Amino acid sequence: MREKKRNYSEITPRIKEYTDICVKNNVIAPELYQKYEVKRGLRDLNGNGVVTGLTEISEIKAKETVDGVETPCHGELYYRGYSVESLVAGLVEDDRFGFEEIAYLLLMGRLPNKEELDGFCSLLGEYRSLPNSFTRDVIMKAPSSNVMNSLARSVLTLYSYDTNAEDTSLENVLRQNLQLTAMMPMLSIYAYQAYDYYYRRNGSLFIHDPDPKLSTAENILMMLRPDRKYTRTEAHVLDIALILHAEHGGGNNSSFTTHVVTSSGTDTYSAIAAALCSLKGPKHGGANIKVSRMFDDIKASVSDWGDDDEIRAYLVKLLDKQAFDRAGLIYGIGHAIYSVSDPRAEILEKYLYALADEKGMERELMLYNKIERIAPEVISERKKMYKGVSANVDFFSGLLYQMLGIPDELYTPLFAIARVAGWGAHRMEELINGNKIIRPAYKAVGERREYVSLLER
Numbered sequence: 001m002r003e004k005k006r007n008y009s010e011i012t013p014r015i016k017e018y019t020d021i022c023v024k025n026n027v028i029a030p031e032l033y034q035k036y037e038v039k040r041g042l043r044d045l046n047g048n049g050v051v052t053g054l055t056e057i058s059e060i061k062a063k064e065t066v067d068g069v070e071t072p073c074h075g076e077l078y079y080r081g082y083s084v085e086s087l088v089a090g091l092v093e094d095d096r097f098g099f100e101e102i103a104y105l106l107l108m109g110r111l112p113n114k115e116e117l118d119g120f121c122s123l124l125g126e127y128r129s130l131p132n133s134f135t136r137d138v139i140m141k142a143p144s145s146n147v148m149n150s151l152a153r154s155v156l157t158l159y160s161y162d163t164n165a166e167d168t169s170l171e172n173v174l175r176q177n178l179q180l181t182a183m184m185p186m187l188s189i190y191a192y193q194a195y196d197y198y199y200r201r202n203g204s205l206f207i208h209d210p211d212p213k214l215s216t217a218e219n220i221l222m223m224l225r226p227d228r229k230y231t232r233t234e235a236h237v238l239d240i241a242l243i244l245h246a247e248h249g250g251g252n253n254s255s256f257t258t259h260v261v262t263s264s265g266t267d268t269y270s271a272i273a274a275a276l277c278s279l280k281g282p283k284h285g286g287a288n289i290k291v292s293r294m295f296d297d298i299k300a301s302v303s304d305w306g307d308d309d310e311i312r313a314y315l316v317k318l319l320d321k322q323a324f325d326r327a328g329l330i331y332g333i334g335h336a337i338y339s340v341s342d343p344r345a346e347i348l349e350k351y352l353y354a355l356a357d358e359k360g361m362e363r364e365l366m367l368y369n370k371i372e373r374i375a376p377e378v379i380s381e382r383k384k385m386y387k388g389v390s391a392n393v394d395f396f397s398g399l400l401y402q403m404l405g406i407p408d409e410l411y412t413p414l415f416a417i418a419r420v421a422g423w424g425a426h427r428m429e430e431l432i433n434g435n436k437i438i439r440p441a442y443k444a445v446g447e448r449r450e451y452v453s454l455l456e457r
Contacts, residue, residue, distance in 0.1 A: 028445060036443045047336060047387070052440075053259060054433075055250040056080065057106060057425045062337045072387055075338040079247055080105050088240055088347055097215035097235070099242040100124060103181055103421035106247055107174070107428065125212030127182035128219070131161040135190050135207060143194035147413045148280040150191035152273045155180065159269040166267050170431060176268040177424030184420050185216060188413035189223040195409060217242060220417070224406065234404055237355045241400055244344040244393060245415050247422030249337075250429075254278040254285070258423045262430040263438040275423045276416055285415040289408050290325075291332035292398035297324045298367070305367045308374060315371070315378045332395030333375045344393035352400060359403045368399055 033040055042050045061076040077084045079102065087105075091098035104112045104120050112120060138157050144150040158180075159165045164172050190207060197205045206226050210219045217239035221230035250256060257278040261271045279285035301323065302310050317323035318330050335342055349372075356365040372391040379389055401411055 032445050036445070038443065043336075049251045049337075052256070052438075053250060055426070055429060056109070057422070057429060058247045058249050060249045060251075060337055062339060072339040074341045075343045077248070077343045080109055082111075083343075084244065085343060085347060088243060091243075092236075092240075092351075097217055097239045099216045099239050099246065099418070099421075102243050102246050106421050106425040107177065122212075123178065124182045124216075127179045128186065128210040128212055130183060130186055131158075134158075134161070135186075139187070139190045140194050143198045144191070145195065145199055146280070147188060147191045147195060147409050148276060148285075148416070150194070151184075151187055151413060151416060152276040152280075154187045154191065155269050155273045155276060158183075159267060162269070165269060168265065168267070168431065170428065173268050173427060173431060174424075177420075177427065180268070180272055181420050181424060184417045185220050185223065186210060188410060188417055189220065192224075192407065192410050192413070196407075215239060216417070220414070221404070224410075231358065233354055233358050237351050237400060238404060240351050241348060241397055241414070242418040244348060245397075245418035247419070247425065248344075250426060252284070253281070254419065255422060255426045258426045259430045259434070260438045262427045263434050263436065265437075268427065271427055272420065272423055275419075279416055279419065280412060285412040285419075287331060287392075288394040288398040288401070288411045288415075291394050292402060292408055292411070294318075294324050294331045295368070295398070298371070305363065305370070308370065311367075311370055312374055312378060315375055316382065319378065319382050330371075330375045330379065332398070333372075333379065333391055334389035335392040338390060338392065339387040341390045342392045345391045345396055348393060348396045348400065349391075352396060352403070355400070355403050361403055364399065364402075368396065 032038075039050045042052065044050070057080065059078040059081075061078070062072060063070050064073045065071070079087060082105070087098070087102065091101070100121050101112065101117055103124075104117065134154075134157075138154055139150065142150075142153070144153070162176070167173075193205055193207060196202055204226070208223045208228055210223060214222065215235065217235045218230065220238065221235055222228045248255070250259065254275040258271055258275045261274045282290060298311075298314060299305075302314050304310055314323060315330060319328055321328045349369075352365060356362050372395065375391075376389050398408075398411065401408070401414065406414070
């Protein structure tokens with residue numbers, strides 16, 4: 001007798017019944033959070049994060065004290081004490097790719113000299129390979145509709161190919177961090193190619209080997225495109241985006257996840273897979289996809305992109321839950337920490353002009369500029385705010401990826417390709433300085449109850 005095919009995604013009536021029971025018995029009264037002074041989301045009522053650790057890897061500045069009063073200021077971001085703006089400016093002035101140098105800085109704690117940088121890039125080039133048949137047996141045979149899930153699975157599977165996977169000595173973990181930094185572009189691009197072939201049925205499948213002599217940004221574009229061709233401007237702007245996404249303080253969700261999971265003593269592959277799962281969320285790394293899709297709706301809904309009043313009217317509809325996904329949000333505007341400005345957004349916007357000129361997309365960039373200016377005004381008029389809002393890095397990164405012809409399924413994986421260097425640095429920092437498993441407290445507020453036998457319930 002032929003076995004009936006089961007639908008593993010089916011929501012049965014019984015599951016709906018159980019869901020109602022689950023929800024009914026899990027609601028906690030909101031006033032209890034205030035009563036017990038619980039910092040929900042590890043933030044106070046002003047949105048400031050609760051200090052849970054120390055780090056030397058990066059620093060975010062969004063406020064300054066003026067006459068004894070804490071005041072929002074233009075955002076600043078530092079990697080190991082260097083402002084990101086100065087790092088990017090120095091690399092642009094030298095006309096060279098810099099993501100690998102920034103990875104060295106984050107992991108090692110200082111900038112390399114030329115000999116050290118050449119050796120580091122050479123080592124990453126050597127590490128840009130996957131185990132024999134890994135692409136076929138792991139990536140191609142079980143493609144996922146979400147590349148981030150494929151990434152997490154691939155990272156966990158790499159554990160099986162590492163004979164020292166459980167060794168948490170600093171030397172071994174650093175080796176694993178560097179290998180994952182080198183491998184992440186391949187894992188991402190190949191997972192997308194599998195998705196494109198199996199889910200979209202496009203008929204062609206391109207798997208290009210990386211070039212160990214090329215930069216990470218160049219390899220991404222080369223491996224993604226059927227003809228392997230790209231311009232230097234394209235690769236340079238993508239390189240800058242990778243630098244800006246490489247790290248953002250220990251308090252962001254995925255880096256904190258890295259610290260938490262590392263503190264348990266687990267292996268590198270488990271820690272990085274956990275960080276990937278965190279980054280996948282639309283409240284974290286998936287935000288730029290929302291921005292891109294929101295702009296698609298704006299372009300279709302606003303007839304005159306140069307008309308401020310028409311743009312303003314559409315933004316009001318967004319906030320009133322009458323447009324796009326009806327969530328009441330203008331995606332890409334606002335940040336948990338920055339209020340006056342996000343330095344990453346300012347830097348990325350600055351270098352987008354050359355690419356927009358090369359791609360003939362000046363009109364699209366103008367639209368983004370207008371919304372960047374108008375959206376904070378609309379939000380301040382219609383919503384009660386504790387702090388100002390401005391464009392964040394996701395606001396412009398989606399536009400960059402569109403200019404490069406990168407499919408939106410790769411937006412968050414590109415974030416992961418960059419951020420794995422920062423995660424590696426945080427894992428090393430936790431191993432070097434941490435001596436206890438991270439274990440936050442939860443206050444139990446449920447009522448005590450007496451057991452009742454099954455027949456009496």
